Amino acid sequence: MKILLMGHPNVGKSVFFNRLTAANIIESNYPGTTVDYTKGYMRLEGKDIEIIDVPGTFSLEPKDKAEEVAVRMLHESKGSKVMCVIDASKVERGLYLALEIIEQGFSVVIALNMWDVAIDKNIDIDAKKLEQILGIPVVPTVGISGEGIFALVSRLKDATPVKVEDIVERTEGIKHKANTPDERWALIEGISKKIVTFGEYQHTLKDAIGDFTVKPATGIPFAIAVLYGFWSIFGSFAGFFTDGFLVKIFDEHWLPWLQAVFPGGLGNWFYALIVDVGHLENGVLAASDNCFESFGALSSGLFVPVGVVLPAIFIFYLMLALLEDIGYMPRLAVLIDTVLHKIGLHGYAIVPSVLALGCNVPAVGATRILETKKQRFMMMTLLAVFIPCGAQIGIMQDVIPGSIGFVMLYLMAGYFIFGYILNKVIPGRIPEILMDVPPYQKPMSRNISRKVWMRTSGFLKVAVPLVIFGSLLVNVLYLAGTIDWLGNILAPMFEGWFGVPRETAGPLVAAFLRKDLAVAQLSAIEMTKYQMISAVVLVSIYFPCIATFAMMLREGGKTFLGSLAVLLVVVFTWGGLLHLLWKLMGVA
Amino acid sequence: MTKRSGLEKNNDLYFIYFLILGLATLAFGITDLIVTITGSEYSIGVLNIPNDGFRGGWGGLIILFAGIFYLSGLKDLYEIHQLAKVVMGSILIWIIAGTDIFAMITESIPGGEDGGWFNTAQGFLGTYAPPYAPAIFLLPFSLVVIFCIHKYYKKI
Numbered sequence: 012m013k014i015l016l017m018g019h020p021n022v023g024k025s026v027f028f029n030r031l032t033a034a035n036i037i038e039s040n041y042p043g044t045t046v047d048y049t050k051g052y053m054r055l056e057g058k059d060i061e062i063i064d065v066p067g068t069f070s071l072e073p074k075d076k077a078e079e080v081a082v083r084m085l086h087e088s089k090g091s092k093v094m095c096v097i098d099a100s101k102v103e104r105g106l107y108l109a110l111e112i113i114e115q116g117f118s119v120v121i122a123l124n125m126w127d128v129a130i131d132k133n134i135d136i137d138a139k140k141l142e143q144i145l146g147i148p149v150v151p152t153v154g155i156s157g158e159g160i161f162a163l164v165s166r167l168k169d170a171t172p173v174k175v176e177d178i179v180e181r182t183e184g185i186k187h188k189a190n191t192p193d194e195r196w197a198l199i200e201g202i203s204k205k206i207v208t209f210g211e212y213q214h215t216l217k218d219a220i221g222d223f224t225v226k227p228a229t230g231i232p233f234a235i236a237v238l239y240g241f242w243s244i245f246g247s248f249a250g251f252f253t254d255g256f257l258v259k260i261f262d263e264h265w266l267p268w269l270q271a272v273f274p275g276g277l278g279n280w281f282y283a284l285i286v287d288v289g290h291l292e293n294g295v296l297a298a299s300d301n302c303f304e305s306f307g308a309l310s311s312g313l314f315v316p317v318g319v320v321l322p323a324i325f326i327f328y329l330m331l332a333l334l335e336d337i338g339y340m341p342r343l344a345v346l347i348d349t350v351l352h353k354i355g356l357h358g359y360a361i362v363p364s365v366l367a368l369g370c371n372v373p374a375v376g377a378t379r380i381l382e383t384k385k386q387r388f389m390m391m392t393l394l395a396v397f398i399p400c401g402a403q404i405g406i407m408q409d410v411i412p413g414s415i416g417f418v419m420l421y422l423m424a425g426y427f428i429f430g431y432i433l434n435k436v437i438p439g440r441i442p443e444i445l446m447d448v449p450p451y452q453k454p455m456s457r458n459i460s461r462k463v464w465m466r467t468s469g470f471l472k473v474a475v476p477l478v479i480f481g482s483l484l485v486n487v488l489y490l491a492g493t494i495d496w497l498g499n500i501l502a503p504m505f506e507g508w509f510g511v512p513r514e515t516a517g518p519l520v521a522a523f524l525r526k527d528l529a530v531a532q533l534s535a536i537e538m539t540k541y542q543m544i545s546a547v548v549l550v551s552i553y554f555p556c557i558a559t560f561a562m563m564l565r566e567g568g569k570t571f572l573g574s575l576a577v578l579l580v581v582v583f584t585w586g587g588l589l590h591l592l593w594k595l596m597g598v599a
Numbered sequence: 600m601t602k603r604s605g606l607e608k609n610n611d612l613y614f615i616y617f618l619i620l621g622l623a624t625l626a627f628g629i630t631d632l633i634v635t636i637t638g639s640e641y642s643i644g645v646l647n648i649p650n651d652g653f654r655g656g657w658g659g660l661i662i663l664f665a666g667i668f669y670l671s672g673l674k675d676l677y678e679i680h681q682l683a684k685v686v687m688g689s690i691l692i693w694i695i696a697g698t699d700i701f702a703m704i705t706e707s708i709p710g711g712e713d714g715g716w717f718n719t720a721q722g723f724l725g726t727y728a729p730p731y732a733p734a735i736f737l738l739p740f741s742l743v744v745i746f747c748i749h750k751y752y753k754k755i
Contacts, residue, residue, distance in 0.1 A: 216748060219683035229687065232664035236691045239657050243698035247705040255709030256716070416652060 013061045014053075014167070015088055017081065017112065018096035019105060020067030021449055023124045023154035025049075026458075027096060028064035030160050055164065063088070066379075069104075071111045074442075075382040085115065092118045092170050094163070099129035099151065102136055102207060106199045109145075110175060110189070118170040119147050122163050126151040128450060133210030141206045144181045146173040155455055178202075217451050221338075225345040225448065234346055237339065241330050245323065249405055252322035261302040261314045269309060270298055284486045285309050290535075303409075304535045312482035315406065315531050316474045323405025324470050325463065327369050332462040336454035340365070345448060354427055355434030355441050356381070360390055367398035370470060371559040374398070375566050384570070385439025389430060391567055392574040395555040396581050397426040402474060402527035407547060410534045414544050422551055425585050433577065473558055474525065481524035485517055485532065494520065508583070510590035510599050511546045512538050522550045524557055541593045549586045554578065605750040606677035613747065617673040617685055620740050624692070625666030627733035631659025647730035654732065658695050662733060665691035665741075682751055689741040695734035696741075703727060 016024045032051030049064040068081035085093075093112050097105025102123065113119050123129075123138055142149040148166035152159030175198075180186040182201040189198045223229040266287070275282030277289045277296050286307040289296045299305035302314035334340055340362065348358030359380050367374035371394060378390045399407070399422065407415050434441075488494045497520070498505070498513035505513050514536045522529035529550045533543065555563065555578075564571050593599030606613060634641045634648040635655035641648040649655040665688045672684025707726035710717050718726075 214679050216679060216683055216686065216751070219680045220687060222680075223683055223687060229668070229684070232661070232668075232691070233687060235657065236661045236664070236694045239653075239661055240694040240698050243653075244701055247698070247702045251705035251709065254712075255705070259716070 012058070013063065013088055013091040015084060015091050015093045016062060016064050016096060017085070017093050017108070018067060018124075019069055019098065019108065019447075020077075021447060022067065022096045022098045022105065024064055024067065024096050026154035027094070027122065027124075027152075027160070028062060029461075030154065030157055031164070032062055053164075055167075068108065070108055071115070076379045076387070080379075085112070085117075089116075092120065092167060094122060094167075095119050096122045096124050096154075099123040099126045099136055100132050100134055102129075102134075103199050103203050106202065107195055110178070110195050110198065113145070113147070113173060113178070114175050114190070116172050118172050120163065120166055120170040121145070121147060121149045122152045122154075122159070123149060124152045124154050126159070127153045127156075133212045135208040135210060137206045141202070144202055144205065145178055146181070147171075155452075155458075221342070221448070221451055224339070224342045227346065227349075230342065230346045234343060237334070237343075241334075244330060245326050246408060248326040249319075249323040249408060253319050253405075253409065257314075257318040257322070258301075261310070261318045262300065265313075266299070266302050266305060266310050269307070280490055283307070283490065284483055288486060288489065303531055306482060306486055306532070306535070308479045308482045308486070311528075311531060312479035313475075315525075315528050316402070316471065316478045319409055319531070320402040320405045320474065320527050321467070321471070323408070324369065324401045325467050327401040327404075328463045328466040329459070331365065331369060332459045332466075333454055335462075336452070336458060338449050338451045341448045352441070353434075354430030355389055355437075356386055356430065357441070357443070360386070363390055363394055364398060367394040367400065368404070369401045369466065371395060371398065371400050371555060372473070372562050373466075375559060375562040378566065382442050383439050385437050386441065388567065388570045388573060389433050389437065391563055391570075392433065392577050393426050393430055395559055395563060395574065396552050396578055397422045397429070399551045400526065400556075402470070402525070403530055403551065406527045406530040410530055411540075411543055411547055414540065414547075418544060418547055418551070421548060421589065425552070425581065429577070429581060429585075474527075477557070478525050478528050481521045481528045484524065485521045485528075488520060489517060508587050508590065509545060509549055510593060511542050511549065512536055515546050515549065518546070518550060519553055522556070523554050523560075526550055526556055539598075541598045545586070545589050545593070548589055549582070552578075552582055552585055604677040605753040606682070606747060610675070610677060613676045614673050616743065617669050617676070620737075620743075621666050621669030621673060621688070623666075623740075624662060624669055624688070624737055627737065628659050628661075628663025628666050631655055631662055631733060635659055642730050645729035645731060646736065647732060649732055654699075658732075658734070661691050661695055662737070665689075665695075665737075676747065677751065679751075682747060686744050686748065689744040692734055692737050692741040695732075696738040699732050699734055 016028055018024050028049065028051060031053045051062050051064070052059045053062050054060075063084060065081045065084045066077035068078040071082050071085070073079040073082045095105070095109045095112060097109065109119060109121055121141075123136060129136060136151075138149050138151050148169045150159050150163040150166055152163055154160070175189050176186050179189055179198055182198060182205065189195050224233050269286045273282055273286045277287065277298055283289070284307065287299050287305040287310060288307070289298055290304065291297070299310075302310045302318065305311055344358035344361045346358075347361050351357055351360050362380060363374040363377040366377050374394050375391055378387045378394075381387050381390055399419075404415070407418065411418065485494070494514075494517040498516040501516055502513040505511050505515055509515075515533070518529040518532040518536070521532055530547055533546050533550065536546075538546065554560070563574060567574060590599060630641075631648055632655075634650045635652065638650055640650055649658065668684050668688030668691065672681045672688065675681050676685060703726055707718060707723045710719075711722075714722075
């Protein structure tokens, strides 16, 4: 037996999936967390039952790529049972999708989820009566606390296909079909009258604050404060671990230990690859005294992901998980909707944009919540070019602490300017969206810790091998003279157009593997403050890292070539423009 | 008969309290911004106004917004939307003060570049010594809003 978990976006399907399969997938308090299906197994009466967490869809007429996946999954799973998760506080809306699924001949069991929210809103639903009318099991649940989940599973066996005509007969007393949207809504109205009673509901403080956080006059100051808090804690936390302890561990203990025990010594090519390439002091090769400059696979290769990036990524994901689960992200989406419409996107583009500040890879996947090809192409391109990942920001905080704000502002300006241009140039439609803003809720520590663990461990699995490999590769290229050769060939462009030293070629090669490693390598090149800012911007807007590259290829297909073309234009114009700015200021 | 909110009883008292707090918060926010724009360090007794772009500039702007929230919400505080504005004003102060305190904590524990692993007792305590930023002074006064929320839900 196979069970499909279906329902509107943000009704708690992923919570159900995690509870039923004891799996770990990301759950968040905003729509579009699941943009692809996830498979898992549940043990029931001695048998393994396949459960599929299907992306949220409002109906079986798909409007975006995630909804297309949902409908395709349903059509490919004839004979499966469907667990239809409905938000009990908006039962009518959920019933529409349930009726469509029933009409397709599936055995359906309904979970009236967020039962607690319905009670809070003084909405009384007669679940037993709804079960009688629909002829399928209906179970009230609170997914987040697990209430009703066992009852729901135990009722799976009672789910059998029913005919919509029978439901119409039990509701209206006359047997007829309900195939059109109008007929379905009329039927739902009839069912609703029989099962739902709305009591008096007074606005709570939570509701009032919820309203104010989406109104521009009050919401924008609040959003500024939230983002201020986010970055302030990010800086303090990352600084505490990196500057307070990890720099000492790596520079005063790990590097000297490696230098002492590793065979070969300075000048030996293998020693240079693994421990320390050294640097010239008065024409003599001297040992490095810090892991930023040693460039060995086991020194810089470990220091960058573990010593600098890990604390930054951890606190970023912790803060993001809190904002997601509290329910602030959809409000930010509503607030920024008008601004993003000017560049052809809409409010929910904030989800991939913010995710990209952690890691560009899941952010590219999250572009599926955007409706049109044009929007997905634009979003993928903009985030790959203009949004530095958390790892890179972590390193930037160490390398250019005083100029990080300027770099971020310059990139943000590029995001909007090139977004505006792309919107004008690329054909395609920009649909309006209706946003469903969920209520504020208390974040669950279990969900937060699981999300932070999954995202952070996912980062480590990808970053550590790539940074070590990147260090090795760049060192090999240095030793083979390739970087010098590249630097000489590209010197006119680097020095003349971008205003950065020719040695920047090395970090740019590394940037293709890991941008954080590339920024770390920039710190070892002698240059002015302004050249350093230009070089960091160049690393940011230059090719996306290999993992993002692969994800863009998978998600964008042929349009990926278009993204690359945009990227080349951006590197030359936006990178060159910064040099021009320095020249006008007389600092270049 | 519909029960009234507990806040209605001493409405005038709350009005005066949040008027004074709102004006003080607004003044701190404006001073913060002026100090940041002029770029000069400003310290008087136990008060220090930050002049860097992040804490002084953005932080000052947020304090200014907090003052505006207080002043716009103080009339008819027993009405939920008015109370919500005052609560939001306090939340803004909690964010600024909370991040200031968090920064102090993270600075106080490590021994520093040339020191040992951990700070000395003197160094640790020294981090918490005055002068403080305006948000730290506003913090205890902003907590009164918790009492107001309690009063609001206590029907009379």
